Amino acid sequence: MIQPTSSNLPPGTPGYHPLDQVLEASGAGVWKYELGSGRLVWSGRMKAIFGFPPDGPSPTQAQFLQSLHPQDRPAVEAAFGAALHDHQDYALEYRITWPDGSEHWIESHGRGEYDASGEPLSLMGVARDISQRKQAELAPKQSEERFRALVESTSQVVWIASPKGELLELSPAFERYTGLDPLHGASAGWNAVTHPDDRDRTIAAWTRCVASGEPYECEFRARVADGTYRRLRSYAVPLHCADGSIREWIGTATDIEEGKQAEEALRRANEELRQNVTQLREAERATQRLNRVYSVLSGIDALIIRAHNQADLFEGACRIAVGQGQFLLAWIGMVRGDRIVPVAVNGKNEGYVEENIHISLRGDDASTRGPTATALRERRPRVCNDIAADPDFAPWREAALRRGFRSSAALPLLSENRLVGCICLYAAEAGFFDTGEMKLLEELADDISHALDFIAHAEQLDYLAYYDGLTGLANRHLFSDRLDQFAQAARQTGDTFAIIMLEPTNFKSVNESYGMAAGDELLRRMARRLRHFAGGNSRLARVGGDRFACIVPDFHASNHAGALLRERVWEGMSRPYKVSGQKTRISVRIGIAVFPGDGNDAERLLQNAEAALKKAKVLNENVLFYTQQMSIALKERLHLEGRMRHALEHSEFVLHYQPKLNVRSGAICGTEALLRWNNPELGLVPPAKFMELLEETSLIVKVGRWILHQAAADQLAWRGAGLDPPRVAVNISLLQLRQPGFVDEVRTAINDKGLAASDMELEVTESILLPDMERHVAKLHQLHSLGVSISIDDFGTGYSSLSRLLTLPVDELKIDRSFIVDMIEDADMRNIVSTIISLARSMHLRVVAEGVESLEQLDCLDRLCCDEFQGYLFSPPVPAAEFAEMLRQGRRMPRQRPAPSTQSTATDL
Numbered sequence: 001m002i003q004p005t006s007s008n009l010p011p012g013t014p015g016y017h018p019l020d021q022v023l024e025a026s027g028a029g030v031w032k033y034e035l036g037s038g039r040l041v042w043s044g045r046m047k048a049i050f051g052f053p054p055d056g057p058s059p060t061q062a063q064f065l066q067s068l069h070p071q072d073r074p075a076v077e078a079a080f081g082a083a084l085h086d087h088q089d090y091a092l093e094y095r096i097t098w099p100d101g102s103e104h105w106i107e108s109h110g111r112g113e114y115d116a117s118g119e120p121l122s123l124m125g126v127a128r129d130i131s132q133r134k135q136a137e138l139a140p141k142q143s144e145e146r147f148r149a150l151v152e153s154t155s156q157v158v159w160i161a162s163p164k165g166e167l168l169e170l171s172p173a174f175e176r177y178t179g180l181d182p183l184h185g186a187s188a189g190w191n192a193v194t195h196p197d198d199r200d201r202t203i204a205a206w207t208r209c210v211a212s213g214e215p216y217e218c219e220f221r222a223r224v225a226d227g228t229y230r231r232l233r234s235y236a237v238p239l240h241c242a243d244g245s246i247r248e249w250i251g252t253a254t255d256i257e258e259g260k261q262a263e264e265a266l267r268r269a270n271e272e273l274r275q276n277v278t279q280l281r282e283a284e285r286a287t288q289r290l291n292r293v294y295s296v297l298s299g300i301d302a303l304i305i306r307a308h309n310q311a312d313l314f315e316g317a318c319r320i321a322v323g324q325g326q327f328l329l330a331w332i333g334m335v336r337g338d339r340i341v342p343v344a345v346n347g348k349n350e351g352y353v354e355e356n357i358h359i360s361l362r363g364d365d366a367s368t369r370g371p372t373a374t375a376l377r378e379r380r381p382r383v384c385n386d387i388a389a390d391p392d393f394a395p396w397r398e399a400a401l402r403r404g405f406r407s408s409a410a411l412p413l414l415s416e417n418r419l420v421g422c423i424c425l426y427a428a429e430a431g432f433f434d435t436g437e438m439k440l441l442e443e444l445a446d447d448i449s450h451a452l453d454f455i456a457h458a459e460q461l462d463y464l465a466y467y468d469g470l471t472g473l474a475n476r477h478l479f480s481d482r483l484d485q486f487a488q489a490a491r492q493t494g495d496t497f498a499i500i501m502l503e504p505t506n507f508k509s510v511n512e513s514y515g516m517a518a519g520d521e522l523l524r525r526m527a528r529r530l531r532h533f534a535g536g537n538s539r540l541a542r543v544g545g546d547r548f549a550c551i552v553p554d555f556h557a558s559n560h561a562g563a564l565l566r567e568r569v570w571e572g573m574s575r576p577y578k579v580s581g582q583k584t585r586i587s588v589r590i591g592i593a594v595f596p597g598d599g600n601d602a603e604r605l606l607q608n609a610e611a612a613l614k615k616a617k618v619l620n621e622n623v624l625f626y627t628q629q630m631s632i633a634l635k636e637r638l639h640l641e642g643r644m645r646h647a648l649e650h651s652e653f654v655l656h657y658q659p660k661l662n663v664r665s666g667a668i669c670g671t672e673a674l675l676r677w678n679n680p681e682l683g684l685v686p687p688a689k690f691m692e693l694l695e696e697t698s699l700i701v702k703v704g705r706w707i708l709h710q711a712a713a714d715q716l717a718w719r720g721a722g723l724d725p726p727r728v729a730v731n732i733s734l735l736q737l738r739q740p741g742f743v744d745e746v747r748t749a750i751n752d753k754g755l756a757a758s759d760m761e762l763e764v765t766e767s768i769l770l771p772d773m774e775r776h777v778a779k780l781h782q783l784h785s786l787g788v789s790i791s792i793d794d795f796g797t798g799y800s801s802l803s804r805l806l807t808l809p810v811d812e813l814k815i816d817r818s819f820i821v822d823m824i825e826d827a828d829m830r831n832i833v834s835t836i837i838s839l840a841r842s843m844h845l846r847v848v849a850e851g852v853e854s855l856e857q858l859d860c861l862d863r864l865c866c867d868e869f870q871g872y873l874f875s876p877p878v879p880a881a882e883f884a885e886m887l888r889q890g891r892r893m894p895r896q897r898p899a900p901s902t903q904s905t906a907t908d909l
Helices: 019-025 044-049 061-067 073-085 131-153 173-178 182-188 196-212 259-285 291-306 310-323 352-356 371-378 391-402 435-466 476-493 507-514 516-534 557-574 602-619 628-649 691-696 699-720 734-738 742-752 773-786 802-806 817-821 827-842 855-863 880-889
Strands: 029-034 040-042 090-097 103-114 120-129 157-161 167-170 216-223 229-240 246-255 329-336 339-347 382-384 407-415 418-427 497-504 540-542 548-553 577-579 582-584 588-595 623-625 653-662 668-679 683-685 727-731 760-765 789-795 812-815 846-849
Touching: 029 044, 040 044, 044 120, 073 090, 073 103, 073 120, 103 131, 157 173, 157 229, 173 216, 196 216, 216 246, 291 310, 291 435, 310 329, 310 339, 310 435, 329 352, 339 352, 339 371, 339 418, 352 391, 371 382, 371 391, 371 407, 371 418, 407 435, 418 435, 476 497, 476 540, 476 548, 476 588, 476 602, 497 507, 497 516, 497 557, 497 602, 507 516, 507 582, 516 540, 516 548, 516 557, 516 577, 557 588, 588 602, 602 623, 628 668, 628 691, 628 699, 653 699, 653 880, 668 699, 668 880, 691 699, 699 727, 699 734, 699 742, 699 880, 727 789, 734 742, 734 773, 742 760, 742 773, 760 773, 773 789, 812 817, 812 827, 817 827, 827 846, 827 855
Parallel strands: 588 623, 668 727, 727 760, 760 789, 789 812, 812 846
Antiparallel strands: 029 040, 029 120, 090 103, 103 120, 157 167, 157 246, 216 229, 229 246, 329 339, 329 418, 382 407, 407 418, 497 548, 497 588, 540 548, 577 582, 653 668, 668 683
């Protein structure tokens, strides 16, 4: 106890004693309260313990009292009063609240200081923060209280029985469920509520398990509080004493009539039981384990508790077998079809498993007669205690002995009585696997098998906790988590995305007309179609009874919302569904919220998307954005999309042709077919107004097919008029090239018009070849082998490397007009054009310059030995009839040019 001297003061105060330094160093705080002056003096450590700055002023008496926990303040004041007036030292523990609101436990010792007459002068003491110790002391009690609260609050009935099977205790859920008092239930047993037809079977099952000590599991019907019967599943395991005898049985009874309501509680209960069973098994086997195998079994049992998936379990088991069990090699294989495939290996492998383990579960070759195949086929362990002499091991003997293997054991792994794999161990000693070791190893294989069951069961319950059981899609909880992650990534990259909330408008009528089962099937079919739209499950969820939500990345209403919603959602969801043998058409409404304008987190985005959907119902709109301006932009885009579909159906699209001319002769040597839209209201619409939308809506596939056939038809018409038309170039989009039947489509367009393949040229941009390049190049090779010419359009603006270019069946390169426009004034541009021409000539390719608008440009191209050009210098794109007239008149480029010098290069310009 601190003596009542002038010690215990902060450094620098009168009477400061060196003992205070020792107390401060030990983590204790020192304080003194002077009754006469009412001054409270604290050391720096004391201030820190109470959450005040160590170098700040000492708190006032009011601040100290205010920091005390309301429940502990009377005890502290009483202890201080006794110390002052009764001359009693005090020692107590109490709680305080820091200025930041956190709670701490304090241990304090002290006493009073008195004058010669015994009157109190001051109160002094030391204090220490014991929060961590108190938390450790309170943890077991809190854990017990939580477990008791869990038992009392769970919907499952938890029960305890004696070793002989008499029911001892029932949880309060028994009364809530059956209407009977638990005490009455415990005395009468489950027989009081069991259905008469199930009673004999449940009694027999329980009697058998009590006698054998095996876990009890049984399903039966029980009478509930309203007098009806509901099916229960009861499960119990025995708890053992240290000597192996059964101490008591603990079990649960679960209502499985409505399985979904009990899934989470069942998962928790089974997990607790699994942990208890694992611990009990470990205790029961403790006296039986032998040396190295004991270590392996112990290590793997511990691993089972930690492992969350098969890969972790298998890799850890092999590692433990080699590291702790000192086996030379351990491997685990899984059944894949009719073969065993190694999935985890550890130890002195040196290629042994890869070179020698090729096990078939059927047939009659050497691989089916070996020890491992025999163990799998017979579903029992197979030991080879002398690899050097065992004839069954002959095919692998040399490789095994070279690595030091002298004995081996193969143990099958079963999951729910189904063969799933095996674990194989190799020892350096012959005769290693005797009866004792094998008994423990069989337990090891059994433990791994049970772990597989538990992992599979846990994975199934985890799946049901986060996924919709009807459609297999994420539920609202998981979708919200994914949406938060998506938003976090988008905040970092500055991307935008949308939440689409969708529900059918007439789902109720389907349920009423065909029944609930038909309604469920309709929801599953809707989910499959939405999954195709979303590109998989990761951005899709069922968030309500008939409501779905989807994350759409890189979403911009002004760019492609109309195409995305019209073709992929509206059209996809409006196709008839077959329900109860009848075709049923449903319509959908959609609400959309866009990140970040309509919300910066998952909760706000979901709320706003649902608000947009609700408003769409009120306004009888098919699609409504949360932001009104985006809804207006979408309507305008959908209107334009509708006009384009009308244009395709009513032949409003036409082809114009821009001639290609020989640079030297000025004669027409080819032409490029270019799409135009001749709208009755808008007139001739330029491609810049609609080509992007054609691509986004995938209408380009249908329009592209029309272009191929129309270009061939125009060429046939020119020939019928007695003309000799050149080859016609048609631009091809990425979506067309992706179509499985694209090659046949081109072949049909040519053959139907009686043209030669050399009459057709296909222009592709180098950038569209980058995704899925191998498949696209294969198609181009097929077309080229038919005789169709291939041209790379806008060359130099994409990202193709020379090595990629060499793999393409190319006849022509077209230099993008962006290089041509500035090459007269910009020497760097001239060098680029010269380089492209030189590259093309080295590869024996034609070179076409696009966008030639002046004689200076043409003269420059002539000096650089360019083959062909096209551009407004000669003619803009013109209708088919006007191009035919050009051919009839033999029009060419009228100009005089000197012969090119064979010595000129790009640097001469």
